[in-house]
Amino acid sequence: MNRLHATYLIETSFELEKAINTMAGEQSTGTFVKIPGESRELMEKYAAKVENIEVLGTVAAPSLPHAKHKNNPIQQARITLSWPMENIGFNLPNLMATVGGNLFELGQFSGLKLLDIRLPDAYGKYFDGPKFGIQGTFDSLGISGRPILGTIIKPSVGLDAEATANQVKTLIEAGLDFIKDDELMGSPEYNHFEDRVDACMAVINDYADKTGFKPMYAFNISGTIDEMLNRHDYLLEKGGTCIMLNLNWVGFSSIQHIAKHSQMPIHGHRNGWGIFSRHPLLGMEYPAISKVWRMAGVDQLHCNGIRNKFCETDESVIASIKSCQNPLWSLQDRALPVLSSGQWAGQAFDTFEAIQNTDLMYLCGGGIMGHPSGIAAGVESLKYAWQAAMEGQSVSEAREKYKVVDEAFQFFG
């Protein structure tokens, strides 16, 4: 397969095929000039092709405003376009411009959402993809057979390096595998990146020396290219094992650059993702963009979680997790799904039922800190809930067997 495929949900009051042809034209040859015969042949070779149109039905009112309106029923359809990969080359910003560029503004459409992409095989050979991915992250921690359990440093801002390190100490002594910076935490005056690394890695290295287990801390290195490279190197020198990037804002070119350099897994934070995903007929679904992030080299990818505090439906969460876990070309290019937002022991059961594996990172904030028997009991409640879910126990069996799980259900359920 040497063509790039993209599937869209579209809505239009225009004649369907005409509207789709406009879309295909805008995203490829986009010509409006007369050109001689030879060039026309060349051009036709590189035009986007409409692969499939599946009419879904009609709607009473346009989903998005400001579309041009024809006096026809407003139809929704699922359609697939394809491009020869020669159009794009091995170029991620141009890949995004092709599948996710001007087309959202086209006047013919009162709805347009990119649902998924299918990548040319040559991309699998060219792009390095995640250096660590699922297996590499688990190997780095020496964990297997259960999800990686983690949390986020809160307050997100306001803590100095020492207070952060104190919190890290409490959290890893309570049994957590993984801790991350909040996406808002960078290198503020009162908590410089280097100070935070010094203080937190001292605690983590000390814990590793004593116990033989080294928890992973994802430090947010997002900044300029030079800052990110320097922060990566500084962290590596101090024994760090994970970097975090604000993916939407550092951008694809920067992700590629840092990933090439990185000797640690990249924890991919998708803040701003609501812009892309919140409206059912605008933007893109997670499988589309996350595949490109994986090609760029991101190892761990945020997916929300079941019954999250945000607006994402469980169906969408599950589809995102499955997509991240599904190989593009090999097991190595799978990304580790990071579940978070309103998570506690309770969702272990639904999540395992939907996914049937534990290739996950499971982050809880209140679900650990708020446990009525304390933080260590909060962590235990997660371990037991996941173990019970994996063993096929029902919620009531697990509550009966594990006091900390029962307490979690009483408190959070």
Next chain:
Amino acid sequence: MNRLHATYLIETSFELEKAINTMAGEQSTGTFVKIPGESRELMEKYAAKVENIEVLGTVAAPSLPHAKHKNNPIQQARITLSWPMENIGFNLPNLMATVGGNLFELGQFSGLKLLDIRLPDAYGKYFDGPKFGIQGTFDSLGISGRPILGTIIKPSVGLDAEATANQVKTLIEAGLDFIKDDELMGSPEYNHFEDRVDACMAVINDYADKTGFKPMYAFNISGTIDEMLNRHDYLLEKGGTCIMLNLNWVGFSSIQHIAKHSQMPIHGHRNGWGIFSRHPLLGMEYPAISKVWRMAGVDQLHCNGIRNKFCETDESVIASIKSCQNPLWSLQDRALPVLSSGQWAGQAFDTFEAIQNTDLMYLCGGGIMGHPSGIAAGVESLKYAWQAAMEGQSVSEAREKYKVVDEAFQFFG
């Protein structure tokens, strides 16, 4: 002013102040844990502050789905939050994570759009901003007192380097000041970046030698960091005068990196912008994001145009143009607004009336190529229309005076 301000349009069925406090919390301290007294003080210092709430009215149905619903009227409001700049530091990805991060997914809101931002003064001293901006771009061309007139190479894809150069020759001989690559054109097999630069710059340099006027060609250098730096250097060596970036996909960190290095103006293409802007209650308005692009160093910024073929309203287009032209801290940090999409001689009159200046780049495709008397007449029709508009002539006066303007109105009007 040492705080960052952001103004939002929001919609919620929750008690307004509570919902806004959640939003402010999520985007700053975001705490849910009990912390000791000293840390609490520290934290309160860095919490986001609600500066203003202006209730706009109520709506019958939620604008976005999946919000949590309280049995209250659904209110819309314009609100302003502020953060101490210490939270963010001089860090553009973290600035975006603060004003444009997780908040779009918050369950309390059935609508949330970032309208504008106001930047701390210290940013003006720290960030270089556009190296060329409006004045630098006009100076590079040696043009003054009228808009820079340009076009886009079409077909967007499919042309080889030689065919592109032939088209460039035709276009500059017809009198155009500026030409740009399509955003889909990168460095495909059939038209390598270096080949295109060689062929097109030969034509442009030759024309400059003969006439003393050197048109500007914005080559799309978007790619990896190394590719972009190499392409910049290659182009500079061949006498090039402008580079183009696909801003949303290369990302803020990459833009900063390239801008620091660049010795040419950066033409900022915003493809994908429809995702951010198309829904009136989701994403962001252009003044917000374009200010951050300007701090990162972008010189020329796409704004659509009046009566464009896309979905943007004229009101929004005008607001974008004015925002780009409005200094952040100095005349140097203004960005050159690039008007395009469905433009021809006709919009010169409305545009000048709204803007009252010619600090613009005015790009036409069909509006030049499709002119009934040919391409040179198309360019002439733009020059005369702008001249007439600047002199305060009415459309009918201009049509009477200039045949090519009259033909344009007959054909495109």
